[in-house]
Amino acid sequence: MASESTRRAWRELGFFCGRNDAAKEWRIVGSVAGLRKFAAEIRSYASNPAHDRLSEYTQFGPAMNLEIGTSHQTEITEQWIGGPLVDLLRLATFIERSAQPNVVGKCVALRSNYSPMAPYELILDVRDDAFDPASADPTCC
Numbered sequence: 638m639a640s641e642s643t644r645r646a647w648r649e650l651g652f653f654c655g656r657n658d659a660a661k662e663w664r665i666v667g668s669v670a671g672l673r674k675f676a677a678e679i680r681s682y683a684s685n686p687a688h689d690r691l692s693e694y695t696q697f698g699p700a701m702n703l704e705i706g707t708s709h710q711t712e713i714t715e716q717w718i719g720g721p722l723v724d725l726l727r728l729a730t731f732i733e734r735s736a737q738p739n740v741v742g743k744c745v746a747l748r749s750n751y752s753p754m755a756p757y758e759l760i761l762d763v764r765d766d767a768f769d770p771a772s773a774d775p776t777c778c
Contacts, residue, residue, distance in 0.1 A: 656703070684722075691709065705718050727751070
């Protein structure tokens, strides 16, 4: 039962987000539409003036494992993707520009564009339109 609710949650979200501590990366996996939905979620968070206070955040995924939040500087850590709201808006634009039909089947690294000194990489894994986000979660198999 838990597995089915997890699958449903990933499908409603439209993308999968997972962290690999050994590789020090966050991987966001989705179709072009799913990754654009991820960008829209970041844009929605960063466009809300109530989130302008430091340490405000929102969480993604069935396990709420990825946080997007407000901090003094851009950062990608094992905990979250953080930054000033204006920089989070810039990240949303990077994601929108990166999630294009011509990059299906490829991975796009965004750390150098968003937070070059961050300890973690942010990878967009662009899949075709038929991609099921639940299929990327090993707990759903």
